[in-house]
Amino acid sequence: MSADPALSPRRSLQSRVATLVFVAALLVFPAVYHNPFALHMMSLVAINAMVALGLQLLFGFSGQLSIGQAAFYGIGAYTSGLLTTKLGVPFPAALLASGVVASVASLLMVPVTRLSGVYLAVSTIGFSILVHLVLMNEEWLTGGTFGLIGIPRVSLFGYTLRNPAYSYFLCVGCALAVYAALVRLERSRFGRAINAIRQNEDAARSSGLAVTYLKSQCFVIAAFIAGLAGSLYAHQVRYLAPDDFTFWKSIEFLFMVVIGGVGSLFGAVLGAAFVVLLPEWLREIGDYRMLVFGALIVTAMLFGTRGLAGVLAATGRALGALMRRAAASG
Amino acid sequence: MDQAYFLDLLVGGLAIGCVYSLVALGFAMIIRATGIIHFAQGEVLMVGSMSGLSTLWLLPRLPAVAVMLIAMLASGIVSVAMEFFVYRTLRVRRIPIMNVITATVGMSILFINAARIIWGSEPLRYPDLFGTLAYTFAGVRISPQLVWIMVMGLVLMGILQLFLKYTRTGLAMQAVAQDPDAAQMMGANLTRMMVYTFGVAGIMAGAAGVMVGSLFFSFFQMGFIIGLKGFIAATLGGLGSLAGAMLGGILFGLIETFAAVFVSSAYKDGIGMVLLIFILLASPSGLVGLWKRRR
Amino acid sequence: MADALLEGRGLTRRFGGLVAVDAVDLVVKEGTVHGLIGPNGAGKTTLLNLVAAFFPASAGTLRFRGEDITRHGPAQRARQGIRRTFQNLKLFAEMTALQNASVGLHASNAAGVFDAIVGTRRHRREERAIANASHAALEFVGLGQYSDVVAGALAYGHRRLLEIARAIVARPTLLLLDEPAAGLNATEATNLSALIHRIRMQGTTIVLVEHHMDVVMSVCDTITVLNYGHKLAEGTPSGIQENPEVIEAYLGHAREPAHAGA
Numbered sequence: 063m064s065a066d067p068a069l070s071p072r073r074s075l076q077s078r079v080a081t082l083v084f085v086a087a088l089l090v091f092p093a094v095y096h097n098p099f100a101l102h103m104m105s106l107v108a109i110n111a112m113v114a115l116g117l118q119l120l121f122g123f124s125g126q127l128s129i130g131q132a133a134f135y136g137i138g139a140y141t142s143g144l145l146t147t148k149l150g151v152p153f154p155a156a157l158l159a160s161g162v163v164a165s166v167a168s169l170l171m172v173p174v175t176r177l178s179g180v181y182l183a184v185s186t187i188g189f190s191i192l193v194h195l196v197l198m199n200e201e202w203l204t205g206g207t208f209g210l211i212g213i214p215r216v217s218l219f220g221y222t223l224r225n226p227a228y229s230y231f232l233c234v235g236c237a238l239a240v241y242a243a244l245v246r247l248e249r250s251r252f253g254r255a256i257n258a259i260r261q262n263e264d265a266a267r268s269s270g271l272a273v274t275y276l277k278s279q280c281f282v283i284a285a286f287i288a289g290l291a292g293s294l295y296a297h298q299v300r301y302l303a304p305d306d307f308t309f310w311k312s313i314e315f316l317f318m319v320v321i322g323g324v325g326s327l328f329g330a331v332l333g334a335a336f337v338v339l340l341p342e343w344l345r346e347i348g349d350y351r352m353l354v355f356g357a358l359i360v361t362a363m364l365f366g367t368r369g370l371a372g373v374l375a376a377t378g379r380a381l382g383a384l385m386r387r388a389a390a391s392g
Numbered sequence: 393m394d395q396a397y398f399l400d401l402l403v404g405g406l407a408i409g410c411v412y413s414l415v416a417l418g419f420a421m422i423i424r425a426t427g428i429i430h431f432a433q434g435e436v437l438m439v440g441s442m443s444g445l446s447t448l449w450l451l452p453r454l455p456a457v458a459v460m461l462i463a464m465l466a467s468g469i470v471s472v473a474m475e476f477f478v479y480r481t482l483r484v485r486r487i488p489i490m491n492v493i494t495a496t497v498g499m500s501i502l503f504i505n506a507a508r509i510i511w512g513s514e515p516l517r518y519p520d521l522f523g524t525l526a527y528t529f530a531g532v533r534i535s536p537q538l539v540w541i542m543v544m545g546l547v548l549m550g551i552l553q554l555f556l557k558y559t560r561t562g563l564a565m566q567a568v569a570q571d572p573d574a575a576q577m578m579g580a581n582l583t584r585m586m587v588y589t590f591g592v593a594g595i596m597a598g599a600a601g602v603m604v605g606s607l608f609f610s611f612f613q614m615g616f617i618i619g620l621k622g623f624i625a626a627t628l629g630g631l632g633s634l635a636g637a638m639l640g641g642i643l644f645g646l647i648e649t650f651a652a653v654f655v656s657s658a659y660k661d662g663i664g665m666v667l668l669i670f671i672l673l674a675s676p677s678g679l680v681g682l683w684k685r686r687r
Numbered sequence: 688m689a690d691a692l693l694e695g696r697g698l699t700r701r702f703g704g705l706v707a708v709d710a711v712d713l714v715v716k717e718g719t720v721h722g723l724i725g726p727n728g729a730g731k732t733t734l735l736n737l738v739a740a741f742f743p744a745s746a747g748t749l750r751f752r753g754e755d756i757t758r759h760g761p762a763q764r765a766r767q768g769i770r771r772t773f774q775n776l777k778l779f780a781e782m783t784a785l786q787n788a789s790v791g792l793h794a795s796n797a798a799g800v801f802d803a804i805v806g807t808r809r810h811r812r813e814e815r816a817i818a819n820a821s822h823a824a825l826e827f828v829g830l831g832q833y834s835d836v837v838a839g840a841l842a843y844g845h846r847r848l849l850e851i852a853r854a855i856v857a858r859p860t861l862l863l864l865d866e867p868a869a870g871l872n873a874t875e876a877t878n879l880s881a882l883i884h885r886i887r888m889q890g891t892t893i894v895l896v897e898h899h900m901d902v903v904m905s906v907c908d909t910i911t912v913l914n915y916g917h918k919l920a921e922g923t924p925s926g927i928q929e930n931p932e933v934i935e936a937y938l939g940h941a942r943e944p945a946h947a948g949a
Contacts, residue, residue, distance in 0.1 A: 068785070068818070069786060069814060174672070177673075180631065184624070184668065184672070187620065188624075188668050189665070195661060195662045199659065246804050246806065247803050247804060249803075250810065251789075251813065252799065252800055252803050254786055254789060254793070257779070258779050258790045258793075261779040262780075265777035265790075265853075268741070268765055269794070270766045270795075271790070272794075273762065279800065350509070353505040353506060353509070355501065356502035356503075356504075358498075363492070363498060364482065364485070
């Protein structure tokens, strides 16, 4: 057979082209839609997509259902907000610090990675609630329910990013970097290991994998990414309130992953776009939009699809088959 | 701490504990029968609470027990409807468990927002259901509400136990929960048992909803945190154990009430979370599991 | 005289009130193929699971290469060179055969998360080595042409072979095979015997739990017979076959026909 055995499936030409087209579209977007609101929304999509990607690693790859990512997102946001407003720390350092603080906080979850399924999920819910309580009650630190105001815009090397297109590029750039990193991870020994753990933990252990350690690593990585996203969020909206980071936000992140397609990195991005943008499109129906949102969720689940990514893939395959047939009869 | 205060806290803790027990029982029963965590159980409680309130608005002089029964009926129906429209479809189509859990969360969102549209977003006061004269016990004055809640809670739990142990339907429900295949072979109708299970869980939640409404107030998001605490209580007792659910609820109510005083009332909700995490780390099968292992 | 690679003394496992394995001594000599047989429920797989630390022993000690490993968990034992297969096949169903095999090499490599993301030379070097070694293991068991097939899509017999490939890819010192012939037809069983022989020729010591008597008798040097959790007899294949107690234990089951699976 092949002289060079392939541990990871080779990416097809179509896939590479599609990626290129997608990235190009992202880069060109601000030129076409210079409306600041649209750019702001897309920045939010990118920010949320980052957290969703981290959750995909945690849930889709290693199989750990965490409904507490909003906690790390919030920790990152407040860390960055506080460092820049109270201590005048420059943005790049604040960004990094957000990731680090969030991942240190996630170490509290390490003992919990021993638990499985439901119990793990409930523990993460508890953690999310605890963090929210701290954000709400410790006014001296976080401003409590009054929130944290006056967070400065992103400032890189002395240049403040006033143009919304620049913060768009920053957010999209970070999201793309996270995406690329996770693609690499997925195709590595680490990626195979955590997938193995998800598919059969006993067999993984018997093959010598340090299961708890690997699972914890996933938590830390996902938290780090969520922390980074939180920092970007803080400087994007420039005002933080504890109610931005409740359990319901964690649920939103989970939705993004499930709707986009569990196990698909691109799906997490699609899911983020769906969850962030849909309520905006539904805004016309006002009070009823969350209702419709909930109903859509239920209906989507009833059909048990492999998420938006699955639908996209199926469409792609169908199109490909059509084109081949057309070319053959051509 | 003086005796009166202590007794106050004790009664308060027991009362809220009874509420948690009822919710926990619902979780436990559904998990035993279907393996799913019925995230929307809290919303069922909320529906019961709101229905009771609306009933009182329509018929202000209706006695407490009647209000309860109506609320229980409403929540029972809602719970069964959930089973019929959502869970049954999920089971029949063999949808993966993650999608099921997401669907139940979606249902929660649906119900919470529907409630907000129907009843508004302000907390709503329950009119006094149980009279205002305080009972006196051992020289201490206790609110009649708390006593009534405890009594009704315990009565309901007692009836449930009797139902499960001594009626054919109850036994069939238990059989289905333990081993659906064997139960079916013995003639139990699986679908009907599912309906009953959800129905009973809904009834319990509805009663709890009225209790909470009269203790505190009703509002559209009340189901979430109470549902979560009921779930914690069920986990404390070991998910899937009915006795554990009841004990867990009462225990959790007591711990929460006393800890709020001794630790911090702002973090009252957090106490439950911390407790939960510690219990799970010590023994994933809850306190009942720990106890069983010691024997 | 071969040394004792594995020494289990007084190994016991209780499940509630049931004693599945009762104070069994097991000594496995280096370089041998050691069979574990007995009627259903005798405790063979349980004993194997104790050696693999699938669950902890209720009592007893275990020494491997002279070192006390009683407290070591399954992952640690795997890293020390004890690998196993499962009776009920625990493959990674969504991964290809090659990827399945490669998981066995996880613990022998060092490139971490950072290396993977950045794409360091160490990472690329290790990935190539893993790919080659995994493919070699697949070829060794006869699955070379299936390396890109998803494990869930493989035929049953091939899945059993894949399970073995994953267990041997890291050249374990001790290989524990749990009913590898279960459900195999006569040809496949013969091939399995040959494979076990080839593995032994590479220097791996093997403990084999098996019902399929043709396989057992043809590859084993020593056989331990268990019954109701006790050691009933131990000896060479011919000795065991003539042992009256062993025959009586199997009485009513007769000699297992060639197609008997688990």
